[in-house]
Amino acid sequence: MATQTLSGHRVEQSLRPSRRFDLRPSTAIVYFVALVVVALTLGPVLYGVLGGFRTNAAIAESPAGMPDPFVLDNYLGVLQNPDFWRYALNSSGIALITTALVVVFGVMAAYPLARYEFKGREGLFMVFVVGLLFPAAVAIIPLFILITQNFHLGNTWIGIALPQAAFALPTTVVILRPFLMSLPKELEEASQLDGTSRIGFFWRILLPLSGPGMVTVGVLAFVGSWNAYLLPLLLLGPENKTLPLGVADFSSEHSADTAGVFAFTSLAMIPALVFFLAMQKRIVNGLQGAVKG
Amino acid sequence: MPATPVQGVAGIAPGGRRRKPMSGAWRKRAEIAFFVTPALALFLMFVIWPIITAVQMSLFKWTGIGPLVDFVGLKNYVTVLTDELFTDALRHNLIIVVGSILLQLPLGLGLALLLNRKLWGQSILRTIIFVPYVLAEVIAGVVWGALLVPQYGTIDALAAALHIPTPEQGFLGTPDLALWTVLFVLTWKYLGLAVILFLAGLQGIPDELYEAAALDGASWWQVQRRITFPLMGPTIRTWAFLSMIGSLQVFDMVWILTKGGPAGATTTMATYLIAQGTQASNFGIAGAASVILFVIALFFAVVYQQLVLKRDTQPDTPKRKRSQREKAK
Numbered sequence: 001m002a003t004q005t006l007s008g009h010r011v012e013q014s015l016r017p018s019r020r021f022d023l024r025p026s027t028a029i030v031y032f033v034a035l036v037v038v039a040l041t042l043g044p045v046l047y048g049v050l051g052g053f054r055t056n057a058a059i060a061e062s063p064a065g066m067p068d069p070f071v072l073d074n075y076l077g078v079l080q081n082p083d084f085w086r087y088a089l090n091s092s093g094i095a096l097i098t099t100a101l102v103v104v105f106g107v108m109a110a111y112p113l114a115r116y117e118f119k120g121r122e123g124l125f126m127v128f129v130v131g132l133l134f135p136a137a138v139a140i141i142p143l144f145i146l147i148t149q150n151f152h153l154g155n156t157w158i159g160i161a162l163p164q165a166a167f168a169l170p171t172t173v174v175i176l177r178p179f180l181m182s183l184p185k186e187l188e189e190a191s192q193l194d195g196t197s198r199i200g201f202f203w204r205i206l207l208p209l210s211g212p213g214m215v216t217v218g219v220l221a222f223v224g225s226w227n228a229y230l231l232p233l234l235l236l237g238p239e240n241k242t243l244p245l246g247v248a249d250f251s252s253e254h255s256a257d258t259a260g261v262f263a264f265t266s267l268a269m270i271p272a273l274v275f276f277l278a279m280q281k282r283i284v285n286g287l288q289g290a291v292k293g
Numbered sequence: 294m295p296a297t298p299v300q301g302v303a304g305i306a307p308g309g310r311r312r313k314p315m316s317g318a319w320r321k322r323a324e325i326a327f328f329v330t331p332a333l334a335l336f337l338m339f340v341i342w343p344i345i346t347a348v349q350m351s352l353f354k355w356t357g358i359g360p361l362v363d364f365v366g367l368k369n370y371v372t373v374l375t376d377e378l379f380t381d382a383l384r385h386n387l388i389i390v391v392g393s394i395l396l397q398l399p400l401g402l403g404l405a406l407l408l409n410r411k412l413w414g415q416s417i418l419r420t421i422i423f424v425p426y427v428l429a430e431v432i433a434g435v436v437w438g439a440l441l442v443p444q445y446g447t448i449d450a451l452a453a454a455l456h457i458p459t460p461e462q463g464f465l466g467t468p469d470l471a472l473w474t475v476l477f478v479l480t481w482k483y484l485g486l487a488v489i490l491f492l493a494g495l496q497g498i499p500d501e502l503y504e505a506a507a508l509d510g511a512s513w514w515q516v517q518r519r520i521t522f523p524l525m526g527p528t529i530r531t532w533a534f535l536s537m538i539g540s541l542q543v544f545d546m547v548w549i550l551t552k553g554g555p556a557g558a559t560t561t562m563a564t565y566l567i568a569q570g571t572q573a574s575n576f577g578i579a580g581a582a583s584v585i586l587f588v589i590a591l592f593f594a595v596v597y598q599q600l601v602l603k604r605d606t607q608p609d610t611p612k613r614k615r616s617q618r619e620k621a622k
Contacts (some may be wrong), residue, residue, distance in 0.1 A: 030326060030407050033404075033407055034412070037404060040481070041421055041422055041481070042421055042424065044433075045424060045425070048439070055610060063445065063446065063447040064450060064452070064454075071483060089461055101335070104331075105335060106332060107330060107334035108328045108329070108332060109329050109331075112325045116321065116325055118322075119397035124329065127333075128336065132538075133590060133591060134344065134590075135541060135544045135590050135592045136542065136620075137562070137586060138343075138590075139344050140341060140540075140566075140570075140583075141347065141350070141566065141583060142342075142343035142580075142582065145357070145576075146339075146342070146346070158369075162335065162339055163339040165335060165339075166336050166339035167295065167339070168454050169335065169340075173332070223427060226429070227431070227432075228429075229430065229545045230545060243429075244432065245431075246432040246433055247431055248431050248435065258442075261435065262439065265435050268429075268432060269428060272429065273424070273428075276423075276424075276427040284489055
């Protein structure tokens with residue numbers, strides 16, 4: 001699953017005359033460095049996962065030890081905790097609504113910005129691009145007032161999803177626009193000859209073809225929503241918490257129960273990690289595409 | 294971002310319908326409005342409007358209840374800018390901006406160069422390096438918080454086993470060390486993003502350049518200096534920009550690890566304004582702090598755009614020289 005760039009097509013490495021490049025660090029050193037990086041990167045994550053299988057006594061006794069005795073109680077405790085499932089349900093619901101809003105509105109907005117010629121097109125695009133510069137923290141207090149007092153959507157899924165989708169739109173438009181631009185013009189001309197309107201072209205040809213792009217921005221929006229903290233922190237009441245809020249609360253309430261905190265945290269991690277592994281290529285391509293502009 | 298104007302269909306498409314003077318133009322406008330309006334409405338309502346509201350809020354003394362009546366002009370701004378906690382917060386943000394770039398750029402570039410070759414398990418390596426980036430900051434923060442518990446945490450226990458002294462209050466509890474510890478955890482979390490983006494940049498460099506350099510007998514270091522770094526420029530500059538904007542608005546990680554403490558040693562502008570708004574109900578102060586944060590981010594963005602990103606519009610890179618050479622043939 002090597003992550004190829006968008007340009008794909010790489011010349012075989014063996015074509016490079018390699019004798020001149022013997023100055024490069026040897027493969028052994030590369031592997032050593034790679035191992036160190038893997039240890040530092042995964043260490044804390046694995047420590048948390050394994051810590052969930054240990055007893056608090058054992059963790060206090062030898063912090064760096066392996067699970068011995070190996071216990072399932074912590075994980076079972078979390079899985080039997082109705083709060084955990086409620087948090088997971090809230091996280092899923094909010095993330096799904098956010099993703100749907102972002103993908104539908106994003107692809108609709110990107111279509112004219114990519115394939116129509118009209119005055120003010122670049123200006124309109126810039127409006128969205130400028131949105132990339134806005135730190136969400138700047139808008140957070142007014143958002144809190146807007147959502148809770150003006151719309152009375154505090155403590156609801158949609159009340160979180162709307163602003164989250166709004167903040168995800170700039171990235172979405174910036175990624176989707178070049179993607180839609182790159183679809184060949186001949187498609188449009190051919191469908192015109194067959195008497196299809198521009199709206200028909202959008203529905204019948206553009207949407208089916210832009211699947212990969214939509215999946216990419218959808219994945220980014222989903223992960224962003226799943227991991228969000230600040231907005232849910234201000235807007236959600238105790239019964240509607242999302243997983244990150246649940247993790248934060250659980251860890252401060254049960255700070256003595258280290259093993260329990262590790263189990264809770266590890267289980268909260270799993271969905272995002274599984275989702276990421278399944279969609280890895282898309283996420284990476286999306287981010288790389290965003291940087292390449 | 295180069296925008297290649299797509300040929301409008303209307304009236305240009307061979308064999309297509311000729312543009313009708315009025316109805317066609319109106320129809321097109323209606324279509325554009327139909328497609329753009331939902332996104333634009335959402336964006337204006339939940340991004341632009343709140344920012345305007347923040348400006349309005351900053352001019353009043355307001356506790357979040359009732360109408361805005363107590364107009365105080367720029368008093369909140371004076372209060373914020375003379376508040377040592379806020380100026381410290383700004384300094385901390387700037388340390389995180391500079392520190393993130395100074396740490397992640399060499400590390401990320403070095404790792405990308407190492408990983409940009411045929412290795413056994415290369416794709417697994419890339420996946421692993423990218424894992425922390427996908428975790429929620431909250432989750433990363435909770436795990437690191439547990440690792441960094443003074444005396445009993447794993448980090449301190451490991452250090453004790455190796456007879457390395459650790460601060461009595463823990464790394465996060467010692468004012469002089471707390472911010473650097475937060476910076477370390479942020480680096481751990483975001484290094485993967487830098488590596489992934491840099492790898493993409495490296496793979497975009499045509500192999501012929503390296504082959505030509507090899508034929509010319511260039512050393513490894515010369516190749517990096519003359520080919521890799523210049524051609525990686527746009528990628529690095531874009532990454533640095535994203536990193537900068539992110540560093541200016543750090544909140545989650547700090548809130549989870551230290552709540553901005555000890556004694557304000559890790560306060561950032563975002564934690565300052567959230568604390569003012571939610572804990573002290575000083576919405577006017579929070580508004581003023583928001584606007585200041587916004588202006589600083591905008592200032593950084595504009596200056597960066599003018600001084601750094603501008604070069605990317607006319608890159609004087611080997612790539613360009615090469616294309617000129619090819620034209621000369």
